[in-house]
Amino acid sequence: MNAITRLPFLAELQDGIDRTTSPEREGQRQRYRTIWISDIHLGTRGCNAKMLVDFLDSVDSDTMYLVGDIIDGWRLKRRFYWPAAHSDIVWRVMKRAKRGTRVIYIPGNHDEMFRQFTGLSFGGVEIRRKAIHETADGRKLLVLHGDEFDTIMLAHRWLAFVGDAAYSLLMRLNVVVNAVRQRMGLPYWSLSKIAKHKVKNAVEFISRFEEVVAHEAGTRGVDGVVCGHIHNAEMREIGGIQYYNDGDWVEGCTALVEHFDGRMEILHWADEIAAREAGQPVRIAA
Numbered sequence: 001m002n003a004i005t006r007l008p009f010l011a012e013l014q015d016g017i018d019r020t021t022s023p024e025r026e027g028q029r030q031r032y033r034t035i036w037i038s039d040i041h042l043g044t045r046g047c048n049a050k051m052l053v054d055f056l057d058s059v060d061s062d063t064m065y066l067v068g069d070i071i072d073g074w075r076l077k078r079r080f081y082w083p084a085a086h087s088d089i090v091w092r093v094m095k096r097a098k099r100g101t102r103v104i105y106i107p108g109n110h111d112e113m114f115r116q117f118t119g120l121s122f123g124g125v126e127i128r129r130k131a132i133h134e135t136a137d138g139r140k141l142l143v144l145h146g147d148e149f150d151t152i153m154l155a156h157r158w159l160a161f162v163g164d165a166a167y168s169l170l171m172r173l174n175v176v177v178n179a180v181r182q183r184m185g186l187p188y189w190s191l192s193k194i195a196k197h198k199v200k201n202a203v204e205f206i207s208r209f210e211e212v213v214a215h216e217a218g219t220r221g222v223d224g225v226v227c228g229h230i231h232n233a234e235m236r237e238i239g240g241i242q243y244y245n246d247g248d249w250v251e252g253c254t255a256l257v258e259h260f261d262g263r264m265e266i267l268h269w270a271d272e273i274a275a276r277e278a279g280q281p282v283r284i285a286a
Contacts (some may be wrong), residue, residue: 038228068108068145137262
């Protein structure tokens, strides 16, 4: 990614990425036709890198979409934070592209500095502003990050930064809570996800966001839409449009996958790990 060194702080980021990495875990992988992940927020302490590395070592696909906010440029501009585990993630994605997986990166609002490279390809990773994905059963899905439809981002950008600071505090608390739970032998639990669903205004915002995104997809003549941005994994039909949100890797740790028959599914990776550790049989993709 030599071109990214045109931007301040990204040369240091490249340096951190070059200092790789732990080896991939050996063993059989669950294979899917397509995988969508977003809102990883590399460069922040809230990023659940350990769980995402486990996911990347456990699955494979013909195509992978990175649906924005992969790297948190907002936070990195304020303070550089890049542990080895974050390099592990970038290395695994790049290696996947070199092995023949088609990797499409659609930057979001936190990594918007990469939008200027739309149309280019770095190390086999294609950078796009949005994409149209055709499923195995012939449906057309619009794929985009989703911040385009966030009225707070569009009308009050300063408020978005304030909200981001508050969210960051909650993420730090989430790390502490789960460190304690791990010592107690308890599974991963999302503090922020519970808090978000307890707040009426947050629930109303999520519902309104989903409706706006689905409506916009309908005006573009597609059958459905895949996005990220609001950290809320979801699959539902809205006004005849299939709405999919792949969630995040900060609190929910989820991915959206397409099976080879076109069937869609949200994987909750904390649940997958818990099932594996309990000795339950590995699921076989259709």
